[in-house]
Amino acid sequence: MDYPRYDPASPVTPLSPAELDGIDQLLQALPADGAMSLDGVDGFLTALQVGPPELLATLATADWLPWVWGGDGPGGNEAAEPFASKRQRKATVVQLLRQLRHLAHQLDTAPADWEPVFSIAEKGADEFVDARDWCAGFLQAVDLQPSAWDAAWADPALAASVAPLLVLGGGIEGVDSPAAPADDNLAALDETSRAVPDAALALRAHFRPAAA
Secondary structure (H helix, E strand, O other), X not given: OOOOOOOOOOOOOOOOHHHHHHHHHHHHHOOOOOOOOHHHHHHHHHHHHHOOOHHHHHOOHHHOHHHHHXXXXXXXXXXXXXXXXXXXXHHHHHHHHHHHHHHHHHHHHOHHHOOOOOEEEEEOOEEEEEOHHHHHHHHHHHOOOHHHHHHHHHOOOOXXXXXXXXXXXXXXXXXXXXXXXXOOXXXXXXXXXXXXXXXXXXXXXXXOOOOO
């Protein structure tokens, strides 16, 4: 399957709330196993922008983009894909590349103002941040080229910063991390989730020290 390459010099055209909601509804309706949630997509795309620069520079779009909707069929067979039409698939691809470009712009120009897309867990009148799907999406991007991230996980100066991301994402084989909060401990989940943006920014500073 041929997909347009990501162009880091393309215009910045952020998705509107309606477009983001449309992607969310589409992903929830897809019949494919492994389709990401909207916050998982945001974590996945963020990893591509804060992780090793060679990921986007060397990987073909077809090597990473289909992970969002659970993968293409054998040989990129369109008939095996979950989209209702070629038009729907093309529109989704364009929107995801726009979101990827917007993330790069946010992180380059105002990283302190960047806000990832996290779920919100509710208990009574209280709301708690839940970054588990976002972190799982982030670590799916790590799986594209695991060895490219090894130096970051081995850096003792990063261990405390990245621990929340690893804990909530399910961990990395061979990398020690604390135990995840219990599912019913929403306060601990909220506290750990709120530390995740700093983990992503710490990784960005590791891989892109000149941009930090």
